[in-house]
Amino acid sequence: MFTIQQLETWAKAVRLSLCVVFRNNLKSRNVLLLFLGATAFFVVVLRQWHSPSSNAKTAVQRVKRQFSNDLAAFNSLIRERFLPFAEKSNSPDSLKTAFLACRQAYKKLEPFAAYYFPATTRLVNGPALPEVEAEDGAVFEPGGLQVIEELVYPAFDPARRSDLVREIKKLQRELLRYTDFWQDTELTNAHVFDALRLQIFRIITLGISGFDTPNCQTAIPEAAVSLSTLRTYLSFYGSSKTEGFAALDRLFQQSENYLTTQSDFNAFDRAYFISAFANPLSSQLLAYQQQIRIQPFNEVRALRTDAKTLFDRNAFNPDFYTPNTSLRSNPIKVLLGKKLFSDPILSAGDNPAGGKRSCASCHQPDRAFTDGLSKNATLNGRNFIRRNTPTLLNVSLQSAQFYDLRSETLENQSSDVIHNKDEMHGSLERAALLLQKNKRYLEAFKKAFPNFSNRIEPIHIQNALAAYERSLISLNSRFDRFMRNEGDSTGKPVLTTEEIAGFNLFMGKAKCGTCHFLPLFNGTVPPVFTQTESEVIGVPIKPNRKQIDPDLGRYSLFALAQLKYAFKTPTVRNIAKTAPYMHNGAFQTLEEVIDFYNEGGGKGLGIQLDQQTLPAEKLNLSPREKTALIAFMKALSDSDSPVPFSSANR
Structure with missing residues (x-):
């Protein structure tokens, strides 16, 4: 069998030698042209046979x-x-x-x-x-x-x-x-x-x-x-x-x-x-794949198929978690949702004058969309809401919402909150009627929804709010810049030696990364990111108390023993801005949180909890290791605003 190089060398020699024949024997030209054409065709075929994409066809058999x-x-x-x-x-x-x-x-x-x-x-x-x-x-x-x-x-x-x-x-x-x-x-x-x-x-x-x-x-x-x-x-x-x-x-x-x-x-x-x-x-594996003409899949996934690394700025696509394609985001829809997010009209109920509370009342942008309270007050001010207010940053990058995972979509999440008598005590139907009477809102809905029938429906409100929440992708911390090899404008290291040590502890000895998964640092399981997990860790009513918080978590929805006191694993990103911590806001500082885990959770504290999923063994972290761990978690604070919606984010 000739190699492609041998055949090309031979063809070149033939072409040079035949130049003389062409000049001296015109009658032989047609035959020679046919011969050269056949040779050229054979070269092309052989080159194709030797091409990476052709070889790749047999590679599948070898993989198998x-x-x-x-x-x-x-x-x-x-x-x-x-x-x-x-x-x-x-x-x-x-x-x-x-x-x-x-x-x-x-x-x-x-x-x-x-x-x-x-x-x-x-x-x-x-x-x-x-x-x-x-x-x-x-x-x-x-x-x-x-x-x-x-x-x-x-x-x-x-x-x-x-x-x-x-x-x-x-x-x-x-x-x-x-x-x-x-x-x-x-x-x-x-x-x-x-x-x-x-x-x-x-x-x-x-x-x-x-x-x-x-x-x-x-x-x-x-x-x-x-x-x-x-x-x-x-x-x-x-x-x-x-x-x-x-x-x-x-x-x-x-x-x-x-x-x-x-x-x-x-x-x-x-x-x-x-x-x-x-x-x-x-990154190089993706580049090589494309070089040999094997393109990544063109489909919507949580982690984009063409993401070079897990830490690319636009590695994740929040629209993967939308209920259907008609509810995917667009820039106008995001702006409409942002306006609705701060409008108390959603809590108006039957009050034509408007409501008392908006989404932004509890999810405050300057507090990483939390409120700084263990538990916020109920709408009437006489009691407290059941659980701590979670951050909305990166809220769209999980398959279920709320601490008990009771909602699979952001659309359903907003409906739950709006109709909750302790939180907003509103009505989507009533809000839709009020918004219908507002010319500016009506025009905004027309622009945001291409197939709008000139009537605002509850799902339009829910989807606009969800679109805004899906725009709150914030993966811009110093840790992310370190992983993207982005330098510091001052020339200083992006992460300190202590922060790097803290990351290695987080992913190693301290075992944090076995539940708060890289790179989102929440409970959405990599590398396909289709399932968000809950854990039983035994949160007490107060730090170091041997009494578990009475909130039953997912067990309140599904009476299975394994789910008693089970709660969603939240994100650790922006944790320096989201105190107090845990579903009940029991821990005021990161030091208290680390001490709790270092003891082995509730079971390690002495709480009887057979179904605890957190290992009950002590971590034996030294004071220096605890400090490094906290330093790293603070490095997960975003250094700029959330990534705005763009076609690249769709």
Whole structure:
């Protein structure tokens, strides 16, 4: 087989030698032209055959085969090594070694297992907590590697051998599901690169935080295995002769090499790893994908498919969470919503003169859209509202609203608040009638809603308010600038050494990042950001009190034991501006918050709380570490106003 270079060299030589023939033998021109045309056509075809996009067609088959081989190896490891040890061995070290080998075997599967089979993957490597489907009243027991980890660490108890064997056999059954599902999965090159980039984001947000390795703390070597796996898959799409491939492959190797030198989970410099390796990897992988003509998906997601990194200014799209496409934002709708947000007409009820309270009465822009109170007063001033006022900054980047997650959309959220007798005691129907009589408002609604029928309906009000809230994307802190490698105008470091140490604690020893997920620092689970979680942490009525706050949280909506005292995980962004803290506003300072978590939450304080999802073990943070942690959280304060709505944000 000729190479493309050999054929081009030969064709060039033929063209030069035939110039003489053309001059001396005119009759042969037609034949020679036909010959040269055929040669040129063959060159074009061969070039296409050698093109990256053409090679990529066969790469999918290699991806499919690689996953199948890794899955077979995982099954073999369990069958021939881990399960026999579990059934007979009395050596804790042998069990741990076999278990860690299984974890690394899973990491080779994770890019596509988590991408294509999330439900099964939860039973392979999900949290060791029951899964609750509240609306169906269903509770499913956990299973998989994290459940097994609790049986192997910190030390294996032979009395629980039968439990360990049972869990391993459950794991085997789930791996059989992978085998069946994978056979029926149709891969495309776009899906492959999508899965690879999401795995990099998964490493950043979940992997290196220890989210799935809470006891064995092998997150760092597992991240190295993940990157090695991604490098293997990438090798199917290029070679040293492919433009851009060598540099990307070298970066993967350097990243993996760096991780293999890191043996201490608590001392690992996550800030350096993300900024120096992970962010460049995700960015260059996207660039290489586009270079070989494999375009990212053109679909609306929470995290944009063309985001170079998790920390891009416009990485997130709030319209992903809108109920339907007709309710997506536009600039005029945002401005209308902003005006309505500060208008007490929404709390007017039956009072034609107008109401007493607007949305901005409690969600004050100069306080990061909070009010600085533990709990605000009820509308009549005789009591207090049930819960603390949460910030509205980045409120649109979550799949459910309120501390008890009772509303799936911002449209429903505003309706709930407006009609609540303690908060606004208004009526959307009544407000619509009053707004209809206002010519300026009527014109604004006409401009904001293209299919407006000249009649203001409650949904128009709800959607305008929601559009304004969706515009409050604020990811502009010094931490974000650090991750974007944006320098300081004064020449000073964007983050101090103490703040960087605080971030590493947040994502490591202090375990904050296993619930307040990077980069939003709320409970919306990366890297797909489709589910917002709640936790039971045991908030007391006051700091250091051994009495839990009586608010039942999600249990008030769904009487399931696992949801008793469960509340949404809120954002930590702008936390320096949003005191007091917790759903009941019990903690006045960040120092009190850190002390609470350092003790192991309510259970650590001595509150009887069997369903607590927060680990009850003490964190053993030193005074210096607590100070660094607080310094970092203060660095999450936004340095400018929220990103305004633009077509790039849609």
